[in-house]
Amino acid sequence: MxxxxxxxxxxxxxxxxxxxxxxxxxxxxxxxxxxxxxxxxxxxxxxxxxxxxxxxxxxxxxxxxxxxxxxxxxxxxxRVPVHGKKAASPRELSPAEARTDGRVTKVVDNGPSGDRLDVVFVGDGYTAAELDQFHTDVKAKWDEVTAVEPYTTYQGLFNVWAVDAVSKESGVSGDPDQDVVKDTALGSYFWCGDFERLLCVDERKVDAYAAKTPEVELVMVLANSEKYGGAGYNTPNPRLGYEGIATASAGNEQSGQVAIHETGHSLGKxxxxxxxxxxxxxxxxxxxxxxxxxxxxxxxxxxxxxxxxxxxxxxxxxxxxxxxxxxxxxxxxxxxxxxxxxxxxxxxxxxxxxxxxxxxxxxxxYRHASVATAVTPTDRPLRRGDRARAKVPTLSGAARLDVQWYLDGRRVESLAGRTSVRVSDLRLRARDRGAHELTLRVTDPTDAVRDPEIAETLQTDVTWRVRR
Structure with missing residues (x-):
């Protein structure tokens, strides 16, 4: 019964x-x-x-x-409140805590932000003494993300940042019980909208921390909790430029799966x-x-x-x-x-x-990341003694990028696969005083894309002007 x-x-x-x-x-x-x-x-x-x-x-x-x-x-x-759960008597950070609050760390560095997809992790419910644990949790959660394809193959296209948000109390509101209210930096709380597993945040506070990084395309909030939960804020932010916010419990593995699912909305549409x-x-x-x-x-x-x-x-x-x-x-x-x-x-x-x-x-x-970044500036002509250099990311596993060079639109077969070319390698004629265009074209020939319109976006060109 x-x-x-x-x-x-x-x-x-x-x-x-x-x-x-x-x-x-x-x-x-x-x-x-x-x-x-x-x-x-x-x-x-x-x-x-x-x-x-x-x-x-x-x-x-x-x-x-x-x-x-x-x-x-x-x-x-x-539809939930845009603000988070506030403690009855929130306390100010001490001078030492305030100096740590907002500190930015580049956890994974795969190149300039302008050519990479920048993921920003912000923690909540971590006291100043627990920030080392937050950084450990960021690495663990990113490992969870990159264990799932196509993140595994394309992890070289991402930069990962951690922004320290110092909370006065450890843990988040609603854990373990609905009546628990914690004094935290982002106001994270379970039981949002009366759903125990819905883990909401104060979106404006998240934005304030995320804005401290050079660029941000995706935000992940990690709550200092083992309780299952998460949320997907999947409407793009036109001011900061990110595609969405995913919340997850740092200590719950299935919660990480929720965050990856949410990126299917924000990044994959x-x-x-x-x-x-x-x-x-x-x-x-x-x-x-x-x-x-x-x-x-x-x-x-x-x-x-x-x-x-x-x-x-x-x-x-x-x-x-x-x-x-x-x-x-x-x-x-x-x-x-x-x-x-x-x-x-x-x-x-x-x-x-x-x-x-x-x-x-x-x-x-590829809406956010490029597969070729100029190391040699492209805003001045290169002469015989100069070298055109570029950075090309590495894809994981058996995936390879196709790297080709073109001089005035004609492919130079002998330069295939190189990321650095001397002007003297082009063998311009001694009496040639004209300007030429040297173009590096990097293409992703992956079998995982069959739509021609998408395939056209999996390519980056970098062009220099060269003279003998």
Missing amino acids: RASIRRSTAAAAMAAAVACALAAAPTAASADPNSDDRVRDDRVRVEIPGPEIPSPERTERGQQHENNGHPDAGSGYA LADEYFYPDYPGYEEYTGPEPADSNISTLTADQLRESRTKWHRWLGETSPDGGTVGAYEGGGYYVTGLNRPTDASLMRVLGKPFNLPGTEAMIAGF
Whole structure:
């Protein structure tokens, strides 16, 4: 009898949570990308992470079997206060703490910020005495991220920064219980919007710390906690230029998976591929074709015939298991929308990105990163005794970049693969007094990209003027 009561209570709690989450979700499959959805009525739209483990009521509905035991990646969206949880009597930092607060450390240095995708970690709930632990947690969490493709292959395109935010108390609000309130730098708190696992922050305070780095394309907030939770603030910040904020508990491994899922939205511009059975209003999608690259109203045959979305990947074996097709359900709807594979990271935690998702992530990386950086200035002509030098990042594993040199538009085969060329190597004629263009072209020929429009972006040119 007690077990039955517990199941009924849990089911009711889940139903209430889903109802609240989906009430805050967009009425179409995805939000209007042109709308100003960042802050409205002092509230911001965030994604709620899925449960830490499959709940009993979902097991009864077959959800756990369907996901092979992996928890859902998300539970829809909620609008939450833009400010964080404040302590009743916040204390000022001591002079010693204030000198440490805001200190910036470059954890991973792969080149100039202008040519790299800069990820900024900000910690919360770390006292001045715990900042060494924060830096250890940053490295551990980045290791989690780069264990997932395509981050593994392309980690050389990233710089990673850590910004010290000194909290007066260790830990964050809502851990272990809802009534716990901590005095922290970012006001992080669980039970945001009455969802225990939703870990919210004071977005304006996060921005103040993130702005201390030279550039920022992605922000990750690490809470000093082992409690499962996270959040996705996936609306770009036009002032600072970042794509989104992901929050995660530093001491919880599954929480790191939530953060990676959120980067699928912020960097990959991917839609959620999960859905909710038996929820009124989300049984069937009847709207227009979504703009998102990974959900569609079309069947596999229709995708192939119209040569749209992920049609180039149909029938291929995907790293998340099975083959790419058109699987029913996605964008929160049980029917009416299809996804490329059964269970990618955009649907369930602990799985890889699928093939179309990987392609979208690579496209996101190259929106911010370049694969060639001039070391020799390009604003003055180079003479016979000069050398044109460039820095080319290294990709991991078997991936290789194609490096070619061109003189006045004609490829110089003998210079292929080099990152440094002397003007004398060009063998300009002795009587040649004219100006020429020397161009380094670095291209990523990856098989993980099949869309020609994306492939065109995987290239960087650097050009110098040269004279004999």
